[in-house]
């Protein structure tokens with residue numbers, strides 16, 4: 001089932017379009033402003049339909065916020081000029097308001113039936129919505145590409161905020177089930193007493209409060225994919241029922257004697273070690289083996305040295321668009337803080353820090369105070385004495401002229417005569433291997449007379 005986001009500030013047309021699309025079995029979410037749309041992560045939808053005339057806002061901004069998701073714009077006569085601009089900037093199509101139902105359905109169906117360009121055409125194979133090209137992430141993308149069509153159960157492991165749900169979405173989109181539903185459930189977010197009936201459904205009167213029969217989420221995913229996040233939190237009874245789904249495709253609603261059959265691909269995610277949970281009896285070993293057919297391991301952000309600043313840059317640009325603060329940049333000290341911090345909350349935490357930075361920045365640069373990172377660091381920051389000496393105003397000027405790669409190059413050239421490779425890597429907050437790779441990429445060979453200690 002394709003997911004569509006409607007961005008429209010007027011209640012009546014928004015609701016009418018939602019009803020129309022839902023009658024065609026699309027999974028529809030709505031937003032009344034750019035901010036509200038942004039909060040729903042538009043880049044994870046299959047299509048965004050956006051009115052160009054949002055109150056006090058420019059609907060064309062939705063193009064940048066949603067990329068690479070296709071955006072279909074709606075326009076009336078008064079905003080025809082804007083529609084032309086939107087089409088030039090990459091909108092997939094334009095529909096006239098008031099909308100003609102057949103016209104909308106035909107256009108939506110045509111756009112959705114086109115292959116997702118980024119999914120297939122990106123040379124590096126980076127799935128839609130994901131950023132980062134370090135070696136560990138390239139392995140992840142390759143795993144996704146190979147595993148998605150195989151229709152096997154997948155266990156995605158990684159710390160919180162490393163992108164496990166993005167991986168599940170990419171697996172679903174690249175699988176033969178892409179037109180069927182993807183149902184995402186966070187097992188940790190549903191109270192233990194409700195989780196079985198939420199997942200497997202119940203009959204009327206099965207328990208106090210069950211006033212009517214209800215279909216469970218596993219059944220709702222029939223033909224498609226079920227993503228169970230934080231599966232380590234699933235109670236043992238629910239684990240037993242899930243095992244039957246995996247072994248026999250069988251499902252029985254709570255309070256029912258009737259067995260139903262479902263065809264569901266399971267993707268499970270956890271930040272916990274399921275094997276050791278099974279040793280302590282908290283997780284069924286047989287379920288663990290059933291889940292562990294294929295694993296995808298996401299690296300924590302602090303181990304993605306090569307990626308941190310480029311991810312920060314993309315997320316910063318998105319935050320700038322969201323808050324209408326174009327052109328904001330990270331100061332040299334802010335970049336140093338980002339490289340030196342341990343990021344226990346991973347990409348989600350980085351996203352939030354940058355959002356804070358964009359909101360709080362007063363000039364055209366975001367400084368460490370604006371990011372507000374906690375004090376614990378994984379490495380010593382580049383000390384003031386080893387920084388290229390520059391007065392604050394000069395630093396700003398310097399920052400304006402330096403891209404992130406420039407900064408790296410500048411720092412290495414300035415300090416390599418006095419520092420060993422290990423010291424340089426430490427000061428930059430990256431590994432020696434990463435330093436070596438960047439030297440190769442940027443063509444900054446090691447100086448023969450540089451210190452070669454350690």
Ligand SMILES: Nc1ncnc2c1ncn2[C@@H]1O[C@H](COP(=O)(O)OP(=O)(O)OP(=O)(O)O)[C@@H](O)[C@H]1O
Nearest residue numbers: 129130131132159160161162163164165166347348
């Ligand atoms: N590689 C990535 N590229 C771009 N954005 C990312 C990446 N990884 C994570 N994010 C962003 O970080 C946030 C968290 O991602 P996601 O929900 O997929 O993580 P998770 O591992 O499932 O987290 P949790 O375990 O806490 O549910 C989202 O806003 C997502 O868009």
